[in-house]
Amino acid sequence: MDLADRIYVFSGDSLLLRDDIPDAQSALGIPAELLEDLCGPSSEPDIFEIPAIDAPGTIRGALLDSGRDLPPRWRTLSVRQGLSFVSAGETVDGRGPLGRMLRAYHVAQWRRDSAYCGSCGTKNADAPDELARLCPRCGRREYPRIAPAVITIIINETGEALLAHNRKFADGVYSLIAGFNEAGESLEATVAREIREEVGLEVRDIRYIASQPWPFPNSLMLGFTARYAAGKIRPDGEEIVDARWFGTGSLPRIPGYGSVSRYLIDAWVEGKL
Numbered sequence: 001m002d003l004a005d006r007i008y009v010f011s012g013d014s015l016l017l018r019d020d021i022p023d024a025q026s027a028l029g030i031p032a033e034l035l036e037d038l039c040g041p042s043s044e045p046d047i048f049e050i051p052a053i054d055a056p057g058t059i060r061g062a063l064l065d066s067g068r069d070l071p072p073r074w075r076t077l078s079v080r081q082g083l084s085f086v087s088a089g090e091t092v093d094g095r096g097p098l099g100r101m102l103r104a105y106h107v108a109q110w111r112r113d114s115a116y117c118g119s120c121g122t123k124n125a126d127a128p129d130e131l132a133r134l135c136p137r138c139g140r141r142e143y144p145r146i147a148p149a150v151i152t153i154i155i156n157e158t159g160e161a162l163l164a165h166n167r168k169f170a171d172g173v174y175s176l177i178a179g180f181n182e183a184g185e186s187l188e189a190t191v192a193r194e195i196r197e198e199v200g201l202e203v204r205d206i207r208y209i210a211s212q213p214w215p216f217p218n219s220l221m222l223g224f225t226a227r228y229a230a231g232k233i234r235p236d237g238e239e240i241v242d243a244r245w246f247g248t249g250s251l252p253r254i255p256g257y258g259s260v261s262r263y264l265i266d267a268w269v270e271g272k273l
């Protein structure tokens, strides 16, 4: 399917899928002509077009009101679940069909949240010259918000990695320590602070490895490595309920493909970090 012929349709935090199209294909956009089947001829969904980053052309998206009744044959799939259609090594840098879907999802949410000017409350218009909202009254521009977050694989002197179970994870799943950058803080300082707060360790040699758009709701996830320096593992008990050193031969359940956490864990297992 050509890029211009498909459209990513979102309702709240979900993709809209039709039963006669395989889920994996729907996650990459539905044929644009199906939009009327979904919305009805009289409805006017918020359809937007944005430049694709990795290829010529535009990405089309539509945001429907959440909670609306769906016509027969249509159903929803959470965008997070849509990520499971990625294969090993894909989307880490946000390119490809799934990367475009994440870009459309980020912009769809931003459009919903920026409908009105943050300064004077007037209904915003779309800027004609760039991806921004433009207030017709006071001229304020608003751009898609991107919140940096860090995720770190900590490696100790015997080559083991620290994996932690977060209260929010599925049973038995262990992943890396992550958290949001604070105003006025460097990314390296965020890495050190989050590790100190969540598992009580000190680290050194903090190095950037890779990043990934993570629009849940609007993050850019930056992946780092760090070496263990000092301290005893002490899970904070709030977010992190267990954390341990694991060798490459004795891994617990880890996140699926498509996340930068999985990318970092795989790179460590393969001896690349």
Ligand SMILES: [Zn+2]
Pocket: 117, 118, 119, 120, 121, 122, 135, 136, 137, 138, 139, 140
């Ligand atoms: Zn304004």
